[in-house]
Amino acid sequence: MSARRLFAIMVKELRQMRRDRITLAMIVGIPVMQLVLFGYAINFTLRNLDTAIADQANTAGSRALVMDLQNTGVLNPVKDATSPQELMTMLRRGEISVGVVIPPDFERRRIDGREAVQILVDGSDTSVQAAAGQLAQVPLDSGSTVKSKPAQISVVGFYNPERRSAINIVPGLIGIILTMTMVMFTAVSIVRERERGNMELLIATPVSSSELMIGKVLPFAGIGFIQTTLVLILGAWLFEVPVRGALLDVYIAAVLLILANLSLGLMISTKAQSQFQAMQMTFFVFLPSILLSGFMFPFAGMPKIIQWLAEVLPLTHFLRLVRGIMLRGASLWELWPETIALIAFTAVMMTAAILRFRKRLD
Incomplete structure (x- = not known):
């Protein structure tokens, strides 16, 4: 073995790696991304949960209680309500995570030592239910001069009262599987045509760029349907995961x-030069999607700037859709902001991919 020849090969590989910008970006970007995400964005201590309050008593004591609940840092009142029914509607639509009900006879209940306040929690996210549980320890006699028995704050979790993790995870797995397979399959498919020399033949035909790209992706939509159906069947069979909403809405959300x-x-395929680069770029997209979408770590625990970044990811909106439909029984119409976000993302990405494809290969 010659040390000189070995050194020459090493230098050659380093120079080739330097010219491969995508690989170089992965070498630097992945450690930085993981450090920032795990060290800064991932936080298991939930704070500022979106909350609506129905203060039917509207007394000095009830207002003091609301202030005490806010001072815990767990709640972030964003809406007011007039009744428990209105709070339940907000929970089903995903507008809030926690609802606080203070009944009209709050003062009498507090003096008698009965259940005086009820905390309604969206239990489809077990981490939110666990964080809201500490609110039961807030004292009810703050600022009161009336001697009373120890009153109670009850925390009621809906949609997953048993706190089974599978109820929360299985619907999200639909999104994880579709994100991983659909992005990678499509990106690799276009690049493979280019590597094999088939792209020039396709361009020589009367097929337009739009027809070519849309025709390439439609078969993968059928694969996505099969994967969605498989997860739904196995989830119901093995883990008894319910579908409380319309099954049609679940499939529309999956589409x-x-x-x-x-x-x-498709957008990735217009940038990648090889199948290996396409897989690299897919991983670069998949990592923040699985970490920031709310699948593995609670969305409410992330800093605001990270939450804004997560709003760009389609998986974030799909998780809200599928969990709202399957676990809370919401309709697609009630979750319209997430629907609009996915449609807008598709329109922007598809337009950009078609324009970039024409620019590169015309």
């Missing part, structure tokens, strides 16, 4: 995510 991921895969 929206499939289209968003396919358009993202």
